[in-house]
Amino acid sequence: MDRAFIFDVFGTCVDWRASVAREVARVLPDVDAIAFATAWRAEYQPSMARIRSGARGYVPLDILHRENLERTATRFGVTVPDPEELTKAWERLDPWPDVQKGLAAIRTHGFVAPCSNGSIALMTRLARFGGLEWDCIVGAELAEDYKPAKAVYLTSAAALGLAPDQVCMVAAHNYDLSAARAAGLQTAFVPRPSEHGPGQTEDLEPTEDWDFVAPDFVELARAMA
């Protein structure tokens, strides 16, 4: 088998917003759970930016999620009863409805693996929670850097024992695919128009001529056939 499909996970495979909000609502019943989940996620890029720039050494995303929870709780003026436990909300994210079936179909065309900024530990737990059957896990932890750093895509292809052009990055985010293409990978865009809720304005459409564009993973598998 000389082909692989590697997947962005948060937003592309799983609905982090509704899933994290559900866990927030459970432990912080007096907070606007969607607003809290959104604010928590808004800390994601700035916290990784410090690592991408070299200002901070690599730490797994689990640590950043934990730190970003503190920051978000402070902003909302709330005390989280068990912040370690709430951080594990990121291990219990619902896949979009097409993902299980689509992944199984795509897997007949090549290896499938998450290429996420999440850690191996986090991806392992998400896969169990959501019934996602991966061949292996690649991504940020192997490169000790965060997407869209080129090293993440190249290290992931190398770990699969493949050349970059034998690997297709699948994502709902154009910036992720731009970086993957710049690293020599193939690209597939699957929009997730409700990732950020009803008011979403970004990533509704492909911004470049990606190798594949499909409305969901099941259709993507058909397009690849």
Place this chain on the structure above:
Amino acid sequence: MDRAFIFDVFGTCVDWRASVAREVARVLPDVDAIAFATAWRAEYQPSMARIRSGARGYVPLDILHRENLERTATRFGVTVPDPEELTKAWERLDPWPDVQKGLAAIRTHGFVAPCSNGSIALMTRLARFGGLEWDCIVGAELAEDYKPAKAVYLTSAAALGLAPDQVCMVAAHNYDLSAARAAGLQTAFVPRPSEHGPGQTEDLEPTEDWDFVAPDFVELARAMA
């Protein structure tokens, strides 16, 4: 889930000797295939020893297998028609008969992952070939070192998001379990008395009081229940 079982692969999960010999016989019909496979494997420890000692930087086992094939072919006075292709024999190793069923049962008790000296690429292909359903792949490539170096066990536990004592190393080799125990892991011994053929003298019995001892993976799953 706060428990994981990590597995040695060559010898413990798969019958490398018969499988590699089968591929050798196919491309080198005039050679004693079992002797060739055994000699090829005999280069395994010395080639890793140079990396463990720091004399050479980490390279994946696929490269060592390729180099060791050259050395073995020279000793046997043969020319391998396509050495790249024959090296892939290590990607097509038959699991022992109890492995698929036993792994599935063990997986109900925790995460399961190979902790091999083989690369992620190699483990991914072996899993597809043998129908082995892992949660993720840990082992040498994450640590950029080779077992029994302590870093391999500790890095593997950390990648799973677990403390060493939440992780159980499963192996048919006492030396692997000694090193895992020294790193703080739990240990399980499953002898594979025909790994080295009918004359095998090593690793027929446990040499320490390992946490679990079972004749195969199915029985091991029962012992863990």
